[in-house]
Amino acid sequence: MKKINIAFIGNPNTGKTTLINTLSNSKFKIGNWPGVTVAKKEAFVEYKENIFHLVDLPGLYNLSKISDDEKITTEYIEEHEPDLYVNIIDSTNLRTNLLLTIQLLKEGVPVLLVFNFWNDLNGLGKQIDLGKLEKVLGVECISLEANQTEYREKLLEKINCSLKNKKRSTKVSSSLPARAIVDIIVDKVEKKVPTDKVSVTDKIDQVVLNDYVSVPIFFIVFFLLFKITFDGSAPLIDWIDQFINGFVAKLIVTIFTSFSVPKVIGSLVIDGFLVGVGTVLSFVPLMMFLYFFISFLEESGYIARVAFIMDKFMRPLGLQGKAFIPLLIGLGCNVPAIYSTRTLEKKNDRKVTAAVTSFVSCGAKLPIYILFSYIFFPKQAVFVTLSLYLLGMLVAISWAWILNRFIYKDASAQFVIELPTYRWPSMIVMIKSAFAQVKGFVKRAGTVITVVVVMIWALSNLPYGVSPRDSILGVTSRSVSPIFIPLGWGNSWQATASVIPGFLAKEAVVGSLATAYETNLTESTNEALTDGFIPNVLKQCVLLYEAVIDSIKAVFGGLVPGVFITDYSEDKKLSQLIKQDMTPLMAYSYMVFNLLLISCVAVISAIRQEFGQKFLWFVILMTVSTAYVFSFIVYQGGLILGFI
Amino acid sequence: MKLIETIPENFEVQIQKITGDNFLKEKLESLGLYKGIKIKIIKNNKVDPLLVKVDNRRVSISKGLGLKIFVELL
Secondary structure, three states: OEEEEEEEEEEEOOOOHHHHHHHHOOOOOOOOOOOOOOOOOEEEEEEEEEEEEEEEOOHHHHHHHHHHEEEEEEHHHHOOOEEEEEEEEHHHHOOOHHHHHHHHHOOOOOEEEEEEEHHOOOHHEEOOOOOOOOOHHHHEEEEEEOOHHHHHHHHHHHHHHHHHHHHOOOOOOEEEHHHHHHHHHHHEEEEEOOOOOOHHHHHHHHHHHOOOOOOHHHHHHHHHHHHHHHHHHHHHHHHHHHHHHHHHHHHHHHHHHHHOHHHHHHHHHHHHHHHHHHHHHHOOHHHHHHHHHHHHHHHHHHHHHHHHHHHHHHHHOOOHHHHHHHHHHHOOOOHHHHHHHHHOOOOOHHHHHHEEEEEEOOOOHHHHHHHHHHHHHHHHHHHHHHHHHHHHHHHHHHHHHHHHHOOOOOOOOOOOEOOOOOOOOOHHHHHHHHHHHHHEEEEEEEEHHHHHHHHHHHOOOOOOOHHHHOHHHHHHHHHHHHHHHHHOOOOHHHHHHHHHHHHOOHHHHHHHHHHHHHOOOOOOOOOOOOOOHHHHHHHHHHHHHHHHHHHHHHHHHHOOOOOOOOOOHHHOHHHHHHHHOOOOHHHHHHHHHHHHHOOOOOHHHHHHHHHOOHHHHHHHHHHHHHHHHEEEEEEEHHOOOOOO | OEEEEHOOOOOEEHHHHHHHHHHHHHHHHHHOOOOOOOEEEOOOOOOEEEEEEOOOEEEEOOOHHHHOEEEEEO
């Protein structure tokens, strides 16, 4: 088989990533806001006797080197010679899209033009004569809808055809500037019948960007996002939790007992691995819901509107509305948020935004809040969690103001951004995107977190035979924990022990905490499986079915959050152990500390890669001190106000 | 010539001149906003950025930047 390199190029929001997804079944991140693809990504497709190596280049409007994300594409063109460029064009915007095409053709590279959103032309009263365009430009064209798989074969065949013809345009070599050529061509091939029809996007924008309701709508959208995420996932979290503790743990005990496996191994597997990794995995439904809805917002086109809506609040702080987009992306994961700052024009704008993104609570921190707020504030759990998100945003915005005012003074508050056409997101694409992100979460649970919890287990059981309090972990944590006593939770050495692995990945916090608390080498309380294997499997299926029904009911149920409360509020062993050590105020202080601490090693390396070592140290220092100070204020202030 | 920020909503204008640094000028140009092009003002109020439509593309321009674009009413 022969490897063929094919580069996908086009304006932002034209559906490059969607098209590659349709072609290859790969799971790139897709979104309907400018700058989703900020680094080049690849996928492979087998077709006939060839392997197509598809390269997804970041979207760009023309071939000049303006912002950092555009540089990736222009450098690629200079340094590589792919067998074919697939130039994707938004059919509804021929004039603005064709500029890049003409520049590309002037480079003398082989190009296939793909016209996406073809079916939308009718609604706008527009017609494009593709046959004429093929003749004028001297390259092949194809029209399609990138999100529909029925076009897959047709496009692959067309690509194959273009590869054989190796057509390079010889017709666009005139000395006229590219923009003038565009105007001549568009006048020739595009017909427009004026229509009085107001497009759907304009209608939606009249409401969504309305002077009075745009901000309330923004808050309602995000309230619903969290409400559905929490309530919808709670029954499923409970199911996984009881599946691991009530079925998998018992199954392992049964197997180990029948094979007389030594007790140490049993403890390692159940109290170390299963408790730690199981606690992390039980939050998979939560991640799934969160990433699903964030991808809904990205794909529909709403995220770009947020730049418009929030600009009036961001400008007095010296930041531009566009800087709000990375902050929202950060709600899912801080890593893509750091990279998405590349869409900002000025380096200092980027630095300020990237620095404060760490205060935006990412999905991996959510399990900490859910665990603690359901233990300590079962009735107000959702509001407690939302208060943390709000605090994170407020701290981020305050720091942005400080950095702008005193350090990065020349950050500009000016921007220009495209507000893409609203598109109804494809269910498959959203599920794919959520799966891709959750896969990363599960992968970390299987690698980093497994190593961390096994280490925590080992350190809390060595030297052999001592109580966990006197183990290596217990002694070390207790020697460090005085630093955290002013924050309230320093008395719990387990809490201290869980903060350090949190630097690796925030998912590790609940895992380490669970392992540190529940580890109990001398007396394993786990029971063996009763009633046989098959009846238990059937019982689990029934419970899963009930959990799914409950989840659906919760999603479409009442508007008040917290209809369902996870089992963490009740008689779980971990809940009781944590309750013995902490008060609600300490728990809140602990959550605030984790909220404001930099997310994980991946964020650390992203910041270093984008802005260098010096800036990284600055961000680490800033987040650690902010986390400490705020946690201190929460605890000491709470004490003064009479909370416990 | 008038400043784009003074044009009320729903009016169509033709861009006459864009001043300011090349960086933002080029950015505007790449989104389809350059001398000679006809655009429609979709939103223009006191607090929010400007929203204009060029071809079928909606482009949002921050307040300060709007002070650098000169237009003629059509």
